[in-house]
Amino acid sequence: MPLLYFLPPLGAVLIWSGNMTINQLTVGAIAPSSIAFLRWLLALLVLTPFLLPAVWRHRQTIRREWAKLAILGLLGMGLWQGLAYVAAETTSATNMGILAAMVPLLTVLLSALILREAPSLGGTVGGLVALFGVLVLLGRGDPLSLLELEVALGDLLMVVAATCYALYGVMLKRWPLDLPPWVLLYAQVVFAVLFLLPPYLMGPMTPVDGHNVWLILYAGIPASIVTTYLWMRAIRQIGASQASIFINLMPLFSALIAMAYLGERIALFHLVGGVLVLAGVLMAQTLTQPLVRRAARSP
Numbered sequence: 203m204p205l206l207y208f209l210p211p212l213g214a215v216l217i218w219s220g221n222m223t224i225n226q227l228t229v230g231a232i233a234p235s236s237i238a239f240l241r242w243l244l245a246l247l248v249l250t251p252f253l254l255p256a257v258w259r260h261r262q263t264i265r266r267e268w269a270k271l272a273i274l275g276l277l278g279m280g281l282w283q284g285l286a287y288v289a290a291e292t293t294s295a296t297n298m299g300i301l302a303a304m305v306p307l308l309t310v311l312l313s314a315l316i317l318r319e320a321p322s323l324g325g326t327v328g329g330l331v332a333l334f335g336v337l338v339l340l341g342r343g344d345p346l347s348l349l350e351l352e353v354a355l356g357d358l359l360m361v362v363a364a365t366c367y368a369l370y371g372v373m374l375k376r377w378p379l380d381l382p383p384w385v386l387l388y389a390q391v392v393f394a395v396l397f398l399l400p401p402y403l404m405g406p407m408t409p410v411d412g413h414n415v416w417l418i419l420y421a422g423i424p425a426s427i428v429t430t431y432l433w434m435r436a437i438r439q440i441g442a443s444q445a446s447i448f449i450n451l452m453p454l455f456s457a458l459i460a461m462a463y464l465g466e467r468i469a470l471f472h473l474v475g476g477v478l479v480l481a482g483v484l485m486a487q488t489l490t491q492p493l494v495r496r497a498a499r500s501p
Contacts (some may be wrong), residue, residue: 295338
């Protein structure tokens with residue numbers, strides 16, 4: 203396989219990791235409800251001139267499948283990104299990157315529950331290993347502290363956000379919509395903007411100025427449009443399973459970017475929790491044999 207095929211998923215994950223730092227920089231510069239809405243509004247305005255004719259051609263399918271498109275827009279764009287901005291107020295970019303790396307594993311688990319896909323050995327054992335890693339991370343190195351509910355709200359919100367994005371991927375697979383990829387994306391963006399509008403109007407509505415406009419631009423174009431293009435290209439070239447492995451690089455990229463631009467320091471619990479989560483995810487993606495082998499039928 204040509205090495206150039208690995209550049210799109212690598213680029214997408216690098217931009218996503220940078221967005222974890224952007225999430226931190228939004229704290230105090232722009233309200234979570236404002237950037238969550240404005241980034242997708244910007245993406246919608248940029249995409250409309252290019253996609254509106256194709257959207258109009260597929261209007262009958264969009265009208266028929268609007269409820270599914272609305273749910274996908276809420277999960278994959280509204281809640282996943284909206285919760286991440288709120289989480290950034292009470293957790294670090296490093297933690298956010300590690301917890302976001304749970305998405306592939308959560309996708310495996312939710313696929314077993316919703317799509318009735320047989321659980322694999324890696325999915326089960328890897329899930330337990332990754333869960334312990336998350337407990338180490340949430341407990342700041344002391345999982346027993348969770349019994350005293352000593353957990354940062356931001357960490358819990360990132361777990362919920364990662365679950366929403368994993369559910370988004372599962373429902374996208376369960377609902378094979380007859381729409382071109384970019385039209386499918388555009389329709390979801392429209393619903394995401396509609397869902398995020400009420401929180402934006404309820405405020406606080408932060409004015410756009412020279413201090414926060416570049417945060418909106420990064421979130422709205424590279425982290426929304428460019429990553430979508432790169433990810434779709436990656437799936438087309440190397441497949442969804444191979445592409446998802448690159449998400450495991452998010453903890454490393456997020457930590458390095460946070461160290462460079464935010465001055466965050468990596469503690470031992472970051473390393474232990476991150477390694478356990480990464481090991482669990484890799485086990486889930488590589489040990490794909492069924493957990494329980496069916497007994498051969500006797501002749």
